[in-house]
Amino acid sequence: MPDISSIPRLVILVGPTCTGKTDAAVRIAGEVGGEIISADSMQVYRYMDIGTAKPDRMQRSAVPHHGLDLVDPDEPFNASLFVGEADRIIDRLHARQVPAFVVGGTGLYIKALLGGLLDGPGADEALRAHYRKEAAVHGKAYLHEQLQEKDPQAAAAIDPRDAARVIRALEVFDLTGVSIVERQKAHRFNRQRYACFKIGLTMERDALFERIDRRTDRMMAAGFVDEVQSLLEQGYAPELKAMQSLGYRQIVGYLQGLYSLDEAVRLIKRDTRHYAKRQMTWFKADKVIQWVSGGDIDFIGREIREFLGRPELPASGH
């Protein structure tokens, strides 16, 4: 067992999209000499900057960022790869005694970073493609029937309509002969991999939805359509996971002539609100998170400095 004091301490900053996580993190990390590890499943893709609200040049030069632009939009990326990447960065920062700020809205990535993932096989794209095809031909129910025969325990736990989870369960069983449910029971995210202090940024829902609308308008003004057009011209297909993400999917629909640009913007705003709500549900379930109003950056900074064991900075006087 390692000495408890040698375990890296992480500042975790989470919350729904558009609550100001990046701004708060840049400011506070800048003040304490920390560096930022993005925990965002879409900001890992190169060339996807506007639609993912990636930190800009100024922010990235003010505070070093990690976890951005790791792969091309047609390359695989997932929670496991995130954990591997984040572990490497945390090691380096820890060796330099630099505070690490893990900042992002992808709840699973953070949960996996802190608690590990279950002991099981990685993604097998060929196998998944096979099952996806079967679902397309015979329907989702057919996949669930197969799961019922192979792994009744998992079949009972997973809704037949939730194809993504049915396929993952089939994948784990096919590759190991063991039920994913057994692996989950054995795991339960209870590996204490890091010491951490979790802060959640919140905001009145009406205010957050208003901010989402305004940010979407800013993305459009910043050339979001051009960005998507450029991705398509580079050969990145609309079917790619990255291109199915929030915003990109809707702009592709517009470029394909399925609906007007106004309609695409309306859909992006609507779907971003839905996404923010899903994030709230996810993070609400984590009872360890200390919730703070998104506007109260001073308070957040004080809490973080206390956690890091650093003295208060002198009052700045303005």
Added chain:
RNA sequence: GGGCCGGUAGCUCAGUCGGUAGAGCAUCGGACUGAAAAUCCGAGUGUCGGCAGUUCAAUUCUGCCCUGGCCCA
């Protein structure tokens, strides 16, 4: 001025041969272990435009009024 068609959930609408109503979207709640900005589950939130009449009972039938659209003057 006359005629016709509408007014039902936040929106678009369905429906009740008289027994106080339901779809989609929005909204709200939830799940989530290598796709997670993905994937999926649950919930109707309502003076049925207003007032009167007929009736045991009216959102439904009748009358008047208000209101939107179209047509004729």
